[in-house]
Amino acid sequence: MLKRPILRGNVNFPLTLAPMVGLSHAALRRVVKSYMPKSAQTLWPTEMLNSRRLPNENFAVVPEVRKFADESNLVPQILGNEAIPIQRSCARLESEWGASGIDINMGCPVRKAIAHNYGVSLMGDEGYAREVVAMTRAATKLPISVKLRAGPQGDRDFMKRFSKGLVDAGAEWLTLHPRTAEQKRRGRADWSQLRELREHVDVAVIGNGDIQIAEDVRRMLHETEVDAVMVGRAATARPWIFWQMGEEWGWPEPEGRAGERAPRGALEEGQEYGRMLLKFIDALEAIYPLPIDGESETEWSNRVTGGAKPNWSEDLLLRKLRFFVKNGAAWLSFGLDLEAKLSRSKTMAEARQTVRNFFCQEIAMTARTELRY
Ligand SMILES: Cc1cc2nc3c(=O)[nH]c(=O)nc-3n(C[C@H](O)[C@H](O)[C@H](O)COP(=O)(O)O)c2cc1C
Numbered sequence: 001m002l003k004r005p006i007l008r009g010n011v012n013f014p015l016t017l018a019p020m021v022g023l024s025h026a027a028l029r030r031v032v033k034s035y036m037p038k039s040a041q042t043l044w045p046t047e048m049l050n051s052r053r054l055p056n057e058n059f060a061v062v063p064e065v066r067k068f069a070d071e072s073n074l075v076p077q078i079l080g081n082e083a084i085p086i087q088r089s090c091a092r093l094e095s096e097w098g099a100s101g102i103d104i105n106m107g108c109p110v111r112k113a114i115a116h117n118y119g120v121s122l123m124g125d126e127g128y129a130r131e132v133v134a135m136t137r138a139a140t141k142l143p144i145s146v147k148l149r150a151g152p153q154g155d156r157d158f159m160k161r162f163s164k165g166l167v168d169a170g171a172e173w174l175t176l177h178p179r180t181a182e183q184k185r186r187g188r189a190d191w192s193q194l195r196e197l198r199e200h201v202d203v204a205v206i207g208n209g210d211i212q213i214a215e216d217v218r219r220m221l222h223e224t225e226v227d228a229v230m231v232g233r234a235a236t237a238r239p240w241i242f243w244q245m246g247e248e249w250g251w252p253e254p255e256g257r258a259g260e261r262a263p264r265g266a267l268e269e270g271q272e273y274g275r276m277l278l279k280f281i282d283a284l285e286a287i288y289p290l291p292i293d294g295e296s297e298t299e300w301s302n303r304v305t306g307g308a309k310p311n312w313s314e315d316l317l318l319r320k321l322r323f324f325v326k327n328g329a330a331w332l333s334f335g336l337d338l339e340a341k342l343s344r345s346k347t348m349a350e351a352r353q354t355v356r357n358f359f360c361q362e363i364a365m366t367a368r369t370e371l372r373y
Contacts, residue, residue, distance in 0.1 A: 004204035004227050006043065006173050007101050008143050010073060011228070013040035015217060015245050018208060018232035019077040019103065019147065021047045022323050026067050027283035031276060032239045035262075037246030038255050042228075043075045048105050051080030055088035059097060060305040063312050066287050067097075075101040077147065079108060081118040081128070083135045090139035101143040104136055104171075109149075109181040120149055120181040123162065130165040137170030147175040147208075150183075150193055159193060160200050173204040175230055185371065194224035206230050212331075212368050214244040233371060237328035238269060239276060266364040273332060274359030277325070281352050284320060288312045290348070317348055330371070333364045 002014055017024060017032050024045045036042065047064045059065045067074065076099050080086045093099040105113075106122045106129060113119030122129040136144050146166050151158035163174055178193040179185065189209025198205045207226035211217055212234045220229050231241060238244075243254055243262040253260060263272040288310070291300040301309050322342050329335030338358050345351040 002204065002227050004173070004202070006145075006204045006206070006228060007073060007075070008172070010100065011041055011043055013037070013042045013242075013246070013251070014221070014228035015242055016042045016206065016228055016230050017045055017235050018230045019045035019048055019105075020232055022320065023047070023236060023327065025064065025320070026071070026287040027280060027320070028236070028239075028324070029071065030068060030283040030287070031280050032235055032242060034256075034279060035240040035243040035254050037243065037251030038253065040242075040246060040251055041073060043073050043101065044071065045103065046074065046076040048077045048079050048108060049089070051078045051082070051085040051089040054078070054092060055085060058305075058308050059092070061308045061311045063288060063316065065097065068287065073100050074098065075103050075145070077103040077105050078136075079105045079113065079118050081116070081122065081132055083139075086132070086135050087139040090136060090142070094140050094142055099142060101145065101172075102136060102140055103175070104132060104144065104146045106146050106148040107177055109184050123148060123151065123181070126162050126165055129162065130169040133166050133169035133171050143172045144170060145173045145175065146171045147177065150176070150178040150180045150190060152180065156196065159197060163197055163201050167201050167203050171203065173206065173227075174201065175206040175208055177208040177230075179209060191220060191224055194220070194226050198225050198227075204228065208232065210371070211241075212371075213238075214241055214248065217241070217245055218248075233327055234331075236324055237273070237331040238263075238365065240269075240272060266366065267362060269365035270332065270363035271359070273328070273365055274355065274363065277355050277359075278352065280324060281321065281348065281355065284317050285348060288317055290314055290317070314348060318342075318345065318351060321348075321351055330369045331365050333366070334358075 024047050029044050049064060076093050078089055090102055105119055108119030114121045176194055176197050178190045194207040204227040206228045207220050207224050208230035211231045217229050240262050247262050263269050289304050301307055304310055325339055325342055329339050341354045342351055345354050
């Protein structure tokens with residue numbers, strides 16, 4: 001189904017989850033996977049990982065690099081601009097962690113990334129951006145990709161030159177989120193740039209930006225002819241968009257959902273959101289296990305990480321849950337009410353009960369919303 005290979009041919013499903021700080025951790029991946037058609041192979045992101053910190057981190061205790069044992073096709077995203085940290089990070093991700101590819105972040109617009117001259121600021125220096133790809137190419141045998149933003153306004157030739165440079169330096173596919181750095185995530189993504197990039201490079205292009213419903217996926221594929229589509233914020237609201245598209249393209253149902261149809265329409269989707277949120281809580285608790293009653297810190301550490309103190313707490317799980325809901329609730333009737341109730345839940349058990357109670361009422365999901373964050 002894919003015209004150009006992604007992950008050297010190991011991707012057969014043209015829809016994928018976006019890397020998102022605070023969201024694209026193992027719990028979200030598990031939830032999205034539960035809606036992925038059986039036998040569909042896509043790629044799986046991580047939150048952005050800083051290559052200056054990765055080499056010295058204990059992977060067992062760091063929340064951003066936790067993963068479930070059954071995960072595959074993982075393409076962690078690194079932030080970096082120096083050869084040694086990139087080389088050490090790639091070595092660990094490849095041999096110790098089981099990465100299938102490495103994605104380089106050239107889109108992060110936050111002040112800190114710009115101050116360190118990585119993230120989107122790499123797009124301000126074509127030669128150096130190419131070098132960062134070359135450094136990564138030299139550091140690993142894995143396939144590598146770059147996720148980038150739109151170039152400076154008005155300069156249509158920039159993207160052509162810039163992307164060509166990345167491909168020449170070794171990028172095997174490119175993901176474009178066609179908003180400028182100044183736009184951050186506001187305004188509209190300019191899909192016409194996806195089409196231009198698609199026409200200009202020989203490698204696969206993944207299109208990203210403003211996908212909210214299945215129709216948007218269809219439209220992006222049709223209008224831009226990108227090889228695959230990446231969903232960010234909407235995957236926190238209707239992760240079954242992967243199932244909806246699978247259904248349209250003739251893929252089998254997800255594992256455990258044989259004979260069912262993907263949720264569609266305001267009420268079915270609202271009901272599924274409640275079920276999904278409970279699954280998300282389960283997944284958070286599975287990937288970040290908390291101490292059980294009476295367990296000492298040493299016993300907990302031995303059970304969970306093999307001895308080192310985990311870098312998470314019930315408070316972190318609650319924050320992750322609230323952030324997830326803050327994103328997804330924009331599509332939900334009474335979403336603000338759910339957010340407020342969860343902000344008052346003091347334990348995960350309370351949060352779970354809050355979700356159960358909230359979804360006793362009929363909750364509707366809207367197709368589109370103003371993208372708030
Ligand atoms: C909370 C949040 C965190 C993000 N963090 C990252 C990141 O770490 N790396 C990255 O390349 N993009 C990041 N993004 C951008 C998304 O990957 C995506 O490009 C953007 O949200 C547009 O897609 P969407 O309209 O489908 O959400 C982030 C987006 C959000 C909402």
